[in-house]
Amino acid sequence: MHKFFLIFSSISGMLAVAFGAFGAHALKDKLQSEGTLDTYQTAVQYQFYHTLALFGIAILMMKTQSQWLNYAGYSMVFGILIFSGSLYILCFTGMKWLGAITPIGGLLFIAGWVFLLLTALKSF
Template sequence: MHKLFLIISSISGMLAVGLGAFGAHAFKDKLAAEGTLNTFQTAVQYQFYHTLALLGIALLMIKYESQWLSYAGYSLTFGTLIFSGSLYILCFSGMKWLGAITPVGGLLFILGWIFLLMFALKSLE
């Protein structure tokens, strides 16, 4: 399982850098004109934060076998897809209704951190 989360975090980190650079250079004027530049930057930031957290989970899984880490990894993975993904699509498509599903990704982020806390409380002594 740690290999899966390591692969996902690597791909997510690569995409965050690429999307961040692409948005800052190729689409900066378009995003600024549409008033979505801040939204785009939020998507990139949260993708990076949770990519690093997922990397940490993958590394912890090398040493510790815990369902809590698996739950945390899946929560952060799907949280990133839903939270950042919906914001990226909103920025480029203008589909404002996607803003309604973004909080689901935020809830998954919170759950991921709760699961990581549960791992720490239950597994580390």
Template sequence: MQKIILLSASALGALSVMIGAFGAHALKASLEASNRLDTFETAVKYQFYHTLALLAIGLLMYRLNDKLLDYAGLTMIGGILVFSGSLYILCLSGIRWLGAVTPIGGLLMIAGWVLLFWAIARAG
């Protein structure tokens, strides 16, 4: 599981930079016209922050052998995909109901942080 977490962090980190650059350059005019530039930037920021957390979880797995870290990593990945993914699709497609899906991703991210906290706390 550790390798999957670290590979996911690497891939999602690269995607954060690529998607952010694409939005800042190729999509900027379109995102400004639809008043979605801030939303797009939020999606990129949350993806990047949680990718760094995912990397930390993967590295922490070298020190702690706890299944909670597996769950923390998986919920973090799910949170990134649902939270940022729904916002990217909303910005590019204008499908407004996707805004209702975004909080589910946020809850997954929160769950990842709580599981990380729990794993560290019980490590002693």
């Protein structure tokens, strides 16, 4: 499973850098309306933070076996997809109802950190 998390975190990290650069240069004027630039930046930042966390989880999985690490990894993966993904789509489409989905991704991020804590408490 660590291979999947390594691959996903590598791709997600690459995309976070690309989206960040694209937003800062190519989209800066387009995303100025109604605070969408701030929303876009939040999506990029949270994607990057949790990509790094997922990378760390993958490395930990090479050293120790823990079901909690699996749960943490999947929580981060789906958190990135739902939280950042919904914000990216919101910025480009203006579909405000996506704002109701974004907190689910946030809850998955929190769950991922809780599962990481449980790994530390149970494994080490």
